[in-house]
Amino acid sequence: KQEVTQIPAALSVPEGENLVLNCSFTDSAIYNLQWFRQDPGKGLTSLLLIQSSQREQTSGRLNASLDKSSGRSTLYIAASQPGDSATYLCAVFTSGTYKYIFGTGTRLKVLA
Amino acid sequence: DGGITQSPKYLFRKEGQNVTLSCEQNLNHDAMYWYRQDPGQGLRLIYYSQIVNDFQKGDIAEGYSVSREKKESFPLTVTSAQKNPTAFYLCASSYRDSNVLTFGAGSRLTVL
Numbered sequence: 202k203q204e205v206t207q208i209p210a211a212l213s214v215p216e217g218e219n220l221v222l223n224c225s226f227t228d229s230a231i232y233n234l235q236w237f238r239q240d241p242g243k244g245l246t247s248l249l250l251i252q253s254s255q256r257e258q259t260s261g262r263l264n265a266s267l268d269k270s271s272g273r274s275t276l277y278i279a280a281s282q283p284g285d286s287a288t289y290l291c292a293v294f295t296s297g298t299y300k301y302i303f304g305t306g307t308r309l310k311v312l313a
Numbered sequence: 314d315g316g317i318t319q320s321p322k323y324l325f326r327k328e329g330q331n332v333t334l335s336c337e338q339n340l341n342h343d344a345m346y347w348y349r350q351d352p353g354q355g356l357r358l359i360y361y362s363q364i365v366n367d368f369q370k371g372d373i374a375e376g377y378s379v380s381r382e383k384k385e386s387f388p389l390t391v392t393s394a395q396k397n398p399t400a401f402y403l404c405a406s407s408y409r410d411s412n413v414l415t416f417g418a419g420s421r422l423t424v425l
Contacts, residue, residue, distance in 0.1 A: 244416040305355035
């Protein structure tokens with residue numbers, strides 16, 4: 202059974218720092234991995250999708266990498282801003298299951 | 314603009330009552346999903362549907378029911394059999410081939 206873990210659960214950093222959020226999964230037979238952002242009381246917004254055949258994806262200040270063999274993905278945020286404060290979740294689509302399994306998220310606070 | 318509309322945004326229910334949460338999408342997506350979010354537990358899959366008139370149980374389907382009579386609509390009924398229904402409910406959809414999830418804004422259900 203696929204399990205997805207995100208560490209740390211919470212993180213506070215000063216504005217301007219580069220930071221890395223981690224996501225690990227137990228079953229490497231994945232179809233893709235998606236990173237989301239969630240603001241308090243809101244729905245999820247898709248940030249990046251990495252197909253199983255890809256190693257990384259970039260969008261603006263965000264870069265996500267995928268290492269299927271080790272069951273890990275990282276989300277790199279460059280030059281963090283207070284507006285980046287939110288909860289970041291990763292979700293794994295395991296081959297043959299037709300569903301995503303979500304991690305519990307990392308709650309990020311960027312201090313001005 | 315295309316998107317997913319969930320209603321109501323907030324709902325209060327007395328114990329023993331059934332309630333139905335609405336989810337409508339105009340993205341022409343094939344697949345639709347219902348997730349439940351509780352603090353510290355991430356998102357858990359309740360039900361999902363790949364095509365009209367077909368749906369499958371997710372990981373926590375007990376006490377819930379769904380229908381998929383139209384491609385655009387996937388309502389979720391929280392029945393009185395659900396022991397702890399107070400939660401944030403999120404609806405999502407995707408194309409079957411891309412699997413990129415798009416989420417609605419969520420519905421918060423509180424049992425009084």
